[in-house]
Amino acid sequence: MPVVAVELAGRPYEVRVGTGLLADLPAQCGKLLRKRRVPIVTDENVARDWRGIAQQSLDSAGFEPQWLVHAPGEGAKSWSGLARTMDWLLEQEVERGDHILALGGGVIGDLTGFAASILKRGCGFIQLPTSLLAQVDSSVGGKTAINASAGKNLVGAFHQPSLVLADLDTLTTLPARELRCGYAEVIKYGILGDRAFFDWCETDGAKVVAGDRAAQEYAVTESVKAKARIVAEDERETTGKRALLNLGHTFGHALEAETGFSDKLLHGEGVALGMVLAARYSARRGYISDDDAARVTAAIDAVGLPSEIAALDMDSDGRKLAAHMLHDKKMDAGTLPFILLHGIGAAFLDKEVSLEDVAAFLDEELQAH
Incomplete structure (x- = not known):
């Protein structure tokens, strides 16, 4: 064990x-x-x-x-x-x-x-x-x-x-949808800090969702190891290290709020879609390649998690979604740091993000995909 x-x-x-x-x-x-x-x-x-x-x-x-x-x-x-x-x-x-x-x-x-x-x-x-x-x-x-x-x-x-x-x-005894929601947090550890684990998720992640016991044990154990390391370094989220665990959550929470925290978008689904948006926004800002953003999207889509914001069919726009972010717990002195990517396995805290730019990006996402 x-x-x-x-x-x-x-x-x-x-x-x-x-x-x-x-x-x-x-x-x-x-x-x-x-x-x-x-x-x-x-x-x-x-x-x-x-x-x-x-x-x-x-x-x-x-x-x-x-x-x-x-x-x-x-x-x-x-x-x-x-x-x-x-x-x-x-x-x-x-x-x-x-x-x-x-x-x-x-x-x-x-x-x-x-x-x-x-x-x-x-x-x-x-x-x-x-x-x-x-x-x-x-x-x-x-x-x-x-x-x-x-x-x-x-x-x-x-x-x-x-x-x-x-x-x-x-x-x-978990419904398949709930199992997929949990898998969003598994692949998150690969995207934010462990490219080799992301590679494993690309090849074996579907086994976790399909109920393979060995794959589930490995996924849970490796995920817990990753979180334990980060928590030990920054228990109360004061240095910025633990904040990396919020990859996908700023976008995801905004989408959850806009859908009324309902069954239309479960938390894990919001995180999955949020990670896609974080990757694409990172590419928009020139931090990662479009190919890496596409790879993140494909890995999330492959297990049946949402990867396109337009599929939610929301009567909303980028400015309204960005407004939800003003309630984010990471707000500090009126600014909101975003967890973005320098590459798969290399998340970082960007404190220079304009919510106006985020709103414009979200408008593009709502129309383009």
Whole structure:
């Protein structure tokens, strides 16, 4: 079983990648489960597929799982979802030395992690990610948040988990669209910092989406290694290194906002399309070749992820899309740095981008492809 260490000063933790981890929860969590009653936060979809296995695993070791089950979707990542979670955790008499289990995808991990960060000024939590996107990205690194009316993830905290158990078995119950969304975050690591991994994604990425277990294990492990290295260097995104992980997200979040954060464009799809736009905009500014931009587009399109903005059929224009970017968390002193490319595997932070130029570029994209 691959084990990746996230090396943070005084607070290192492991990310374990394998099968059967939910069926072996007591042994995997060890002394982190210090009381009989174990609080678990999940959603209805995950509970349907994986609650029974987690329950049986804990029951057999003498634990008493306590469940909070949210409705699926981004609605749980809200002020009301947070209030419900906090009230429930207080009813469970969770103490600062306890650990809350977050069983689910990115929404549950973000919500539970943020709740843990503020409950009694901070208690522990364990990530049990059940989506590919959560396993390779959101469960690692300690970013936790809820959404606000102004945009996604604008209220949150850095709060690292004590352990991450990425059980590949959970990927078998993911809809194909969700699996593709997770793959967007896999190929992102190749595009931003590892050309050899991008090459692997070009040749073997389709196997990840098709359910090949060996390919999935390699993809998750290598992605987690890449993120762990970046988080160790820049935990709180103060040096610009961790900001590279936002490749595709500035464009993607704007598209998500314009489509109402709806099923019309899921987060991973927004990131995929955002990376295509980042590559094409990099080519527009002369940073990379048109061939490299086309290669990024082709690799994303090959697994069924969106690669053309016009396909969204939005009643919008470049200026309206650029306006959404004003709420981006990376805004600093009135300017918005963009993650662009000097080449495949060579992302960088460009602080000299004009939103007027971005708007003009987006107008061209809406008309040309």
